[in-house]
Amino acid sequence: MYGIIGEDRSDVDTLKVLIRRLSSDDSVPIKGKGFTGCGEMLKKGARQFRLFQGLGCSRFLVCYDADNEEPFRRHQEVLERIVRPSAIISPLCCIVVPVQAMEAWILADIAAAQRLFSGWKPDPVPNPEGIRKPKQHLEKLSRDARHRPRYIHAIHNPQVARHLDLDKIQQKCPSFQPLADFVRDGVANA
Amino acid sequence: MSTHDVNEWSEGSLQEDLWEGSEGDEWNPLIRRNGNKIQLWPGHRGIQIGHITPMLPAILSLVPHGPSISLVRKVVQFLQTVRYYPMDEPSEPEQGPDANTLIEEQDYQRWLSDRAGTPEQGFSVVMRLWEISKERPDEFDELKQLVGSDGLGIIEEIESIVFSDPPLAGIKFRPSPFPAESGKGSYWFKELSHGTRRILRILVSILYDQSTVILLEQPEDSVHPALLHKLIAVLRSHSDSSQFIVTSHSPMVFDLMSPDEIRLVTMQDGKTQVRSLAEEELVAAESFLRLEGSLSDFLETVQGG
Numbered sequence: 277m278y279g280i281i282g283e284d285r286s287d288v289d290t291l292k293v294l295i296r297r298l299s300s301d302d303s304v305p306i307k308g309k310g311f312t313g314c315g316e317m318l319k320k321g322a323r324q325f326r327l328f329q330g331l332g333c334s335r336f337l338v339c340y341d342a343d344n345e346e347p348f349r350r351h352q353e354v355l356e357r358i359v360r361p362s363a364i365i366s367p368l369c370c371i372v373v374p375v376q377a378m379e380a381w382i383l384a385d386i387a388a389a390q391r392l393f394s395g396w397k398p399d400p401v402p403n404p405e406g407i408r409k410p411k412q413h414l415e416k417l418s419r420d421a422r423h424r425p426r427y428i429h430a431i432h433n434p435q436v437a438r439h440l441d442l443d444k445i446q447q448k449c450p451s452f453q454p455l456a457d458f459v460r461d462g463v464a465n466a
Numbered sequence: 467m468s469t470h471d472v473n474e475w476s477e478g479s480l481q482e483d484l485w486e487g488s489e490g491d492e493w494n495p496l497i498r499r500n501g502n503k504i505q506l507w508p509g510h511r512g513i514q515i516g517h518i519t520p521m522l523p524a525i526l527s528l529v530p531h532g533p534s535i536s537l538v539r540k541v542v543q544f545l546q547t548v549r550y551y552p553m554d555e556p557s558e559p560e561q562g563p564d565a566n567t568l569i570e571e572q573d574y575q576r577w578l579s580d581r582a583g584t585p586e587q588g589f590s591v592v593m594r595l596w597e598i599s600k601e602r603p604d605e606f607d608e609l610k611q612l613v614g615s616d617g618l619g620i621i622e623e624i625e626s627i628v629f630s631d632p633p634l635a636g637i638k639f640r641p642s643p644f645p646a647e648s649g650k651g652s653y654w655f656k657e658l659s660h661g662t663r664r665i666l667r668i669l670v671s672i673l674y675d676q677s678t679v680i681l682l683e684q685p686e687d688s689v690h691p692a693l694l695h696k697l698i699a700v701l702r703s704h705s706d707s708s709q710f711i712v713t714s715h716s717p718m719v720f721d722l723m724s725p726d727e728i729r730l731v732t733m734q735d736g737k738t739q740v741r742s743l744a745e746e747e748l749v750a751a752e753s754f755l756r757l758e759g760s761l762s763d764f765l766e767t768v769q770g771g
Contacts, residue, residue, distance in 0.1 A: 285695050312721035312760045319759055392616055419706060424608040425617065430699035435616050 277305040279328025280337040281358075283317050285310030286430040287339050287378055291455075293437040295337075298459035307333055314340060321358035329364050336369040337458065338466075339378065344408065347373040347451065351465075359466045369466040370458035375451045379410035379429060381440070384448040386417075388439040392432060396423045405449050482521050486537060496534045497525065506534070548679040551671045552589070553664055553687065564592045567654040568634040591667050592655050594674045595637045599626040605673045612669055615642060618696055620662050625652065661688035665697060672704055679709045686716035698722045717762030725751035725761060730769060743768070 278295060282288040288308035296304050309324050311317040317340070325336055338354050350373045359369055374380055382389070383404035390396060398417050407413050411429050418427035445452045457463035479501040487493030498505045499521045504513050506529065515524040522542045529535060569592065577593045598606045606624075613621040622642040628635050638652040641662065655663065668685060685701075686694055698719065701710050713731075714720065720728070725748050732739050743751060747768060754764045 285692065312718075312762075313755050315755045315758045316760045316763075318757060415703070424604060425612050425700075426703045428696070428699045428703045430696045431617055 277307065277331075277333045278335045278337060279307045279325065279331075279333030280339065281309045281311065281317060281321050281324050282339040283311055283314045283341060284430075286433050287341075289434040290378060290437045291337070291339055291372075293434050294440075294442075294455065295459050297438070297440075297442060298456055307331060318353065318357045321354075322362040325358065325362035325364050329362075329366070334366055334368060335458075335462075336364060336366060336466075337372060337455075338370075339372045339374065341377040342373050342375045342451070344376055347375055355466060368458075368462060368464050370454055370464055371466045372455045372458075373451060375405040375449070376408060377410050379414050379433070380404040380407065381445045381449050381452055382433060382436055383407060383410050383414060384452075385441045385444040386414075388436050388441065389427065389432075391439040392435055393418075393423050393427070396421050401448075403448070405451065480518060484522070484538070484541065486534075496537070497521070506532070544678055547675075547677045548681070549671070549675055549677040550681040551668070551683075553667060553683055553685075564590055564655050567656065568629075568636045569593065569596055571633055571635075574635070589667075589671075591663070591670050592637055594670050595624070595655075596626065596635060598670070598674060599624075599637065609669055609673055612700060613666070618665065618693060618700070620665060620693070623652070659688075661690065661693070664688055665693065668697070669700070672701070672708070677708055679711065682710065682712045684714055684716070685712060686714060686719050691718055694718055695722065717760070717766075720762040720765055721760045723761060725755070725764075728761070728765065730765075732769075 280288055280291050280295070282291060288310040292306050292308055295306060296302050307328055311320065317338075321338060328336065336359075338358055340350050340354055342350055351371050354371045354373075359371070381404070383401040386398045386401055389398065396418070398421065401407070404410060415427050415429065442456070446456055454463075454465050458465070480499065481501075482497075482499040483495060484497040485493045486496050496506075502514050502517050502519075504515060504521060504525065506513070506525075513525075513528055515521065515528070522538055522545070525538055526535065526542065574593065574596065577590065578597070595606075595609075598609070610621075610624050611617055613619075613624070615622065619642055621639050623640040625638045625640070626635065627638055636654065638654060639658055639662075640652045641658065655666070658666070664685075664687060668682065672680065682701075685697060689697060694716075695718075699722075701712070704710075712719070725743055729740050729742055751761065751764050755761060
């Protein structure tokens with residue numbers, strides 16, 4: 277069973293979808309906790325991992341958006357503030373740092389959004405990790421297209437994740453690779 | 467741009483100012499009211515109105531032409547689309563504007579002509595939904611998508627129903643997840659849960675009125691925390707065309723805001739005080755959110771001091 281934490285409830289919901297798709301198994305058990313921001317996640321993440329372990333989780337994952345910071349620094353921050361203090365007894369722990377935010381993965385295959393919004397035909401995004409604020413960019417694309425309802429990340433990220441071409445995300449977003457390697461091959465990075 | 471300040475009520479004397487300017491530039495006073503006297507700029511013409519007479523509509527009546535009148539008219543139009551939405555429901559389900567499950571044509575026509583003058587009847591969710599389903603299909607579709615399985619996931623289907631003999635109409639809802647053990651296919655509005663009715667009331671208000679300023683009280687009441695997270699995101703998605711002013715006591719709602727969006731409301735010496743976070747508090751909040759905790763934790767400390 278997976279125990280995953282993220283800065284935001286919708287990040288965790290999206291990760292659950294992606295993990296099940298990468299596993300090709302909709303029944304993979306996952307416990308998740310979305311915090312209200314990175315500060316709360318860094319403060320409470322360690323105890324959340326201990327709780328996950330107590331509930332039987334054996335694979336642990338943290339998702340922490342890079343948000344214009346060096347991904348390596350974020351990785352180290354999670355190691356120092358969450359993984360090590362948690363003292364979980366498991367070699368299977370992965371730290372995922374989307375560049376700049378998880379919405380870049382959605383922008384990598386923006387055409388998948390058409391499965392939810394049939395009238396919306398956004399242009400492909402060649403370099404999604406080069407977009408500084410991908411969440412705002414995604415929502416602006418929706419507003420500019422004037423389709424209704426508008427794209428709302430908290431609602432639509434997990435929905436779109438069901439239809440994303442995972443190969444496209446891997447090609448365009450190197451930050452996705454650790455997640456894919458962890459789920460498919462059990463490769464830990466923490 | 468203009469700013470209209472309604473200042474103090476002091477010993478029965480209402481004070482209001484209307485200023486004109488833009489961000490970064492100097493602001494110029496246009497109109498000043500002190501009690502029953504109004505001073506107009508330019509020209510400094512003074513006029514008198516009743517002590518509690520609304521200032522701007524009175525000016526449009528008494529001074530229909532003048533250099534600033536077109537601006538006054540725009541401000542009045544803007545203020546007229548500021549809407550407060552009472553989320554309260556009658557204590558008895560058989561009371562209030564949504565008590566009836568079926569709509570007669572004559573009642574609907576009466577509602578169409580009366581709704582501007584009777585706020586309680588005007589806020590009928592059922593009547594508004596009926597009108598949207600008939601006259602505004604794009605907004606009806608948008609609502610269905612927002613509450614459906616690809617949205618908030620609370621209502622599987624909204625159906626408008628028409629009976630010919632006698633001629634009656636209604637709106638029925640199929641909740642999601644569907645409570646199969648109930649034996650019913652769908653429900654009237656008043657049969658839905660309190661939280662579902664509340665969410666529908668909020669969404670219908672936003673889509674129906676498309677107001678410039680929307681005042682909402684405690685959206686968190688009776689709403690599941692996981693839904694509240696998504697509901698606030700829906701409000702935010704409409705915030706480019708409407709300004710939302712939301713009152714709340716919920717730490718969860720605070721946590722979905724950014725520090726610069728917060729206004730603290732307190733009572734001091736019998737007066738209501740409203741303030742935003744000071745510059746140093748904003749800096750401290752950003753650091754706290756980045757490293758230590760949630761905005762609700764931060765605000766608890768700020769307010770406790």
